[in-house]
Amino acid sequence: MRTSTRRSRRLMALAAAAALTTGLLAGCAEDSDDGSSNEGGGNGGGGKTTLTIGTFGVFGYKQAGLYDEYMKLHPDINIKENVTTRTDVYWPKTLTRLQAGAGTDDIQAIEVGNVTEAVQTQADKFVDLGKEVDKSQWLDWKNAQATTKDGKLIGLGTDIGPMAICYRKDLFEKAGLETDRTKLAEQWKGDWGKYVDLGKDYMKKAPSGTKFVDSASSVYNAALGGEVERYYDKDGNVVWDKSAGVKKAWDVAMDVATSNMSAKLKQFDKPWDQGYANGTFATVACPAWMIGYIQEKSGEAGKGKWDVAAAPTAANWGGSFIGVPTASKHQKEAVELAKWLTAPEQQAKVFAKQASFPSAPSSYSSLKPAAATQAYFSDAPITEIFSASAKTIPTQYLGTKDQPIGTAITDIGILQVEQKGKSPEQGWDAATNEIKDVLGQ
Amino acid sequence: MSSSKQALAHPASSADAAPGDKPGAAGRANGRGTPPPGSSSWRSRLYRWDMKASPYAFISPFFIVFGAFSLIPLLYTAWYSLHNVQLADLDGQTWAGLDNYENLLSSDFFWNALWNTFTIGVISTVPQLLMAIGLAHLLNYKLRGSTVWRVVMLTPYATSVAAATLVFVLLYSWDGGMINWLLDFVGIDPVNWRESDWGSQFAVSSIVIWRWTGYNALIYLAAMQAIPVDLYESAAIDGANRWQQFIHVTIPQLRPTILFTVVVSTIGATQLFGEPLLFGGVSGSKGGSEHQYQTLGLYMYDQGWIIGNLGKASAIAWSMFLILLIVAVIQLLISRRLRKSQ
Secondary structure: OOHHHHHHHHOHHHHHHHHHHOHHHHHHHHHHHHHHHHOOOHHHOOOOEEEEEEEEOOOOOOOOOHHHHHHHHOOOEEEEEEEEOOHHHHHHHHHHHHHHOOOOOOEEEEEHHHHHHHHHHOHHHEOOOOOOOOHHHOOHHHHHHOEOOOOOEOOEEEEEEEEEEEEEHHHHHHOOOOOOHHHHHHHHOOOHHHHHHHHHHHHHOOOOOOEEEOOHHHHHHHHHOOOOOOOEOOOOOEOOOOOHHHHHHHHHHHHHHOOOOEOOOOOOOHHHHHHHHHOOEEEEEEEOOHHHHHHHHHOHHHOOOEEEEEOOOOOEEEEEEEEOEOOOOOHHHHHHHHHHHHOHHHHHHHHHHHOOEEOOHHHHHHOOOOHHHHHHOOOOOHHHHHHHHHHHOOOOOOOOOHHHHHHHHHHHHHHHHHHHOOOHHHHHHHHHHHHHHHHOO | OHHHHHHHHHHHHHHHHOOOOHHHHHHHHHOOOOOOOOOOHHHHHHHHHHHHHHHHHHHHHHHHHHHHHHHHHHHHHHHHHOEEEEOOEEEEEEEOOOHHHHHHHOOHHHHHHHHHHHHHHHHHHHHHHHHHHHHHHHHHOOOOOHHHHHHHHHHHHHOOHHHHHHHHHHHOOOOOOHHHHHHHHOOOOOOOOOOOHHHHHHHHHHHHHHHHHHHHHHHHHHHHHOOOHHHHHHHHHOOOOHHHHHHHHHHHHHHHHHHHHHHHHHHHHHOOOHHHHHHOOOOHHHOOOOOOOOOHHHHHHHHHHHHOEHHHHHHHHHHHHHHHHHHHHHHHHHHHHHHHHO
8 A cells, every 4th residue: 555655755855845846837847748749749759659657656667778678669659757756646636637638648657555546436537458468467466456347457567565574683683583584484474463472572682772663553554455354345335443354453553552562663754764774673564665665774784684574464565557548649559558568577677676576477487686685685585475475465345545544544543552652442533533534424 | 096097107108109109209298198289090099098908918917827827726616615526526526515614614623723723823923023023133233244144044945845844854853853862961851743742833833933034034124224224313312222222113113014924924824734744754644643733734635635525625725715814804903903003
């Protein structure tokens, strides 16, 4: 659910300035760009077709050189990427443009947190890609997220966020805990509660100034990422307060929040980054995309100290899709480009450059993390761990308001308990009130 | 009225005359009403029409832009506020009457946001304006390198909200922030600036104060320099010391300026948005886990763009507008009172 935020917070310092001070102006400027490119790519020159692709955060296509490669393969195509840094800016803008039927790019990225909203409310604004591709190329649960009730596929899977646990071997050793990744995975297998129990052991002999985990919210998100029933049931009714999945994840998070094992940081905040740099927490729920983040934030000091173990349950956190709006003037070319960008070979290239984990399982055998990454994480078999998780993730019931409901639970309910010393009951009540406001009840 | 009309007409007519239009020049010499002899009547009609319409043509760009980007959105927002509009289904809006407003009036979140806007407004505006007057007074003395000081005063204003707020977030960081580190020296326990009720409001206010004090100081300074020196001289002859001069000469002379800055600051405080949003970091639009620094602006943003309830967000926007109107009326009454008492 958090890929976007992950990506955007990484650039927060630059992003915030850009988003708030020039956001509106940029929006206007983009409109005019779109206009000219939709005309038929006059700006490409020589009868070229210009395709625009709207993304958020850092998608990695440009970084991996995919656009240049495609343009070399298709000399009549010119590709232009319109990047919005923050999803909470990108998505409302995209929604209004989709509905206006104007100003959209030829390809629009959709974050997993928004894909259900797109499927349920904007399906007629997207080209059905189901007929264009071999769906077996993607993981089933990934396809399911972008498929409407009547079987229309509105987006092709890009990356996913299969879950593992990243932990500081050196801190575990000082606290007198097991440090072997397979044995650790055995210890907490199947139950996040066991992971929290290990945290209690850790706190008994914790090296000074360190905690077991970064925040209670991250444990909540990780635990919920493996549940089938979350905030909605399979018929699309809101059942968050009766959901078994939410209950389980909430209880685990409350255990963390009330037992002094959390560093009480807020994910994707500056102090959280500093926590990585200073080594103030020993473990973090680690979706595949977190690997790159840890390397960047922990820096040289963390090299060889981090290790990766399988998570208690297979879970997904984050990921995206790309779809082709029906408003595109070059639908055929756009579909071809989208297919090519999400093909297993290209996904593997993005992984090599950006560590975005592919949603196409046929690429898993050939995935190779950078040598530096492997050394950084004590030569852990990263791709095997994530691949194993990816293949066993259940298909979840998702709903249109998953994102704001999730925020209400983590950033209102859990935060109150963790940082303001409220009781779990008070936290739950506060989250309940907030969610009522979100749902307009 | 007539004098202002002439003042308007004069530059227009001279501009008109510039391309060597002799009759025009003659007309000016003869006075506005009488057409020069010998010119055809359509020409005089054109001339008169030009006199009347040109001023409007010259000011029209503002009103066209204002209409397109302010007035129409304003009215459209009012229309939206009477409907149930969801961001994901803009065409599926349904008439809701005053439901959105009723919903707001019965919502704890709305009253909380209103109260926060008020308290943060007071905590930020009052010290800011007091400090600005003091600084302006100091800058008004003969200082070495006075331009440097004035430019320095204005730098916070020239800094972007985002950049400034990010620095403040680090300063106010709970664990390892500079402010808690300093408090530690005087033996005060670290404050969780972002989650405590008053701490967070104080922190947000401090960003506002830091950014706007210099700006207001410069406005005060400009007004102070327009105060005739003889007022101070006669006060000095009467035996008033510096402080008495400040109280009895400077402040009364600054009254209109103070009123202006109060109005502008109040509008700014009501619309406070960027600072608390960025101070909150991730999901900053909630304004803290208990909405302890969620202002009306943040609540509106949260409802509209995060939750996607545009109808309710529009109702919040119009409520803010109405609140500003009420504040403006109150300020108008106070300023009238002040003028009368003078």
